[in-house]
Amino acid sequence: METTYDILGMTCDHCARAVSDELSALGGVERVDVDVAGGTATVAHAAPLADDAVRAAVEEAGYTLGRPDRLPLL
Numbered sequence: 001m002e003t004t005y006d007i008l009g010m011t012c013d014h015c016a017r018a019v020s021d022e023l024s025a026l027g028g029v030e031r032v033d034v035d036v037a038g039g040t041a042t043v044a045h046a047a048p049l050a051d052d053a054v055r056a057a058v059e060e061a062g063y064t065l066g067r068p069d070r071l072p073l074l
Contacts, residue, residue, distance in 0.1 A: 001044070001045060001046075001048075002042055002043065002044050002045075003042070003043050003045070003049065004040050004041070004042045004043075005040065005041050005042075005043065005054060005058070005065060005066065006039055006040055006065070006066025007019055007034070007039055007040060007041050007058060007063050007064070007065065007066065008039065008063060008064040008065075008066055009062070009063045009064055010034070010036045010039060010063060011036065012036065013036065015034075015036060015061075015063065016034035016035075016036050017034075018061040018062060018063075019032075019034050019041055019058060019061045019063060020032045020034050020041070021061070022057040022058065022060050022061040023041060023043055023054070023057050023058070025057065026045075026049060026053055026054070026057055028045045028046045028047045028049065029043055029044070029045050029049070030044040030045060030046060031043070031044040032044075039066075041058075
């Protein structure tokens with residue numbers, strides 16, 4: 001599954017690497033794609049991620065987590 005998160009405060013490739021490194025260290029994360037221009041990080045993961053763990057990882061990188069972009073349930 002994939003979840004896209006809004007990441008506030010990123011401005012450069014260094015920002016993207018910092019966020020990617022922290023999110024990649026979370027258990028169950030398979031891939032992280034960071035879009036600096038869009039201010040998002042898309043995380044591919046095998047099992048649901050705890051929102052507090054994602055928030056802590058983003059804050060450890062020095063940024064602020066916005067709302068995750070989740071598809072509506074049908």
